[in-house]
Amino acid sequence: MNIAGVFRLFLAAALAMPTVVNAGQCDRNKRVYVFDQSNPGDDTKIFYKVRAGEHPFYAELVRFETWRKSKLVWSIDGVVICSDVIPMCNLDLPTAKKNSDKSVAYECFKEINDPATSNEQTAPFMIPVTDISSGDQTPYIAFGNLTAFSIACSKHMGVQVKRKDLLTEDERKIGFILPPFVRLDSCQE
Structure with a gap:
């Protein structure tokens, strides 16, 4: 094999190798x-x-967007709110109730609480958001209790279904389940 053939082989191998997204290479947004x-x-x-x-x-x-068979099935928008006093961030999700400025947690726990004590304020349910990364490791984001919360309060979540025909049986009967964590995959263009 001549030198040009070796170079082409090396170049093809380098291009075919998977690349790992480094958090430093990608703007947070x-x-x-x-x-x-x-x-x-x-x-x-x-x-x-x-x-x-x-x-x-x-x-x-x-x-959060759920994709199946290369098609967007359902999504839900949310807000991560971070404190400027203590280093803590929490996820807040919108309710399915139209024209409500309340969160999913408020609507869900209002239904669970005793109606006789409905005038009492309940403590807000927090979903902590934690960025986890170390050196060259792939960064993760962990969501405290999000999976359990989404199971318990699924019918109150403001989920936007795009493809009903691609919903699973569990999504139709039980509801929409959100993940406990996610890992960095890529950067948007």
Whole structure:
């Protein structure tokens, strides 16, 4: 094999190798995270990313999108609100109730609470959001209690269904389940 053939072979191998997205290479607003821990044979992926648009200084507009068979099946928008006093961020999700400024947690726990004590204020349910990364490792974002919360309060979540024909039996009967964590997958263009 001549030198040009070796060079072509090396170049082809380098281009074919998978590339790992480094958090430092990607602007935070362009990162796309994924949860792809579905059952074997199931191509379901849940993507998490920052939504484009104007953001208040303390909030980050985010979206969870569930894709199946290369098609968007359903999504839900949310807001990650970070404190400027203590290093803590929480996820807030919109309610399915039209024209409501309340969160999913408020609507869900209002239904669960005793109607006789409905005038009493309940403590807000927090979904902590934690960025996890170390050196050159793939960054993750963990959501505290999000999966359990989404199971308990699914019917109150403001989910936007795009493809009813691609919903699973569990999504039709039980509801929409959000992931406990996501890992950095790629950068948006």
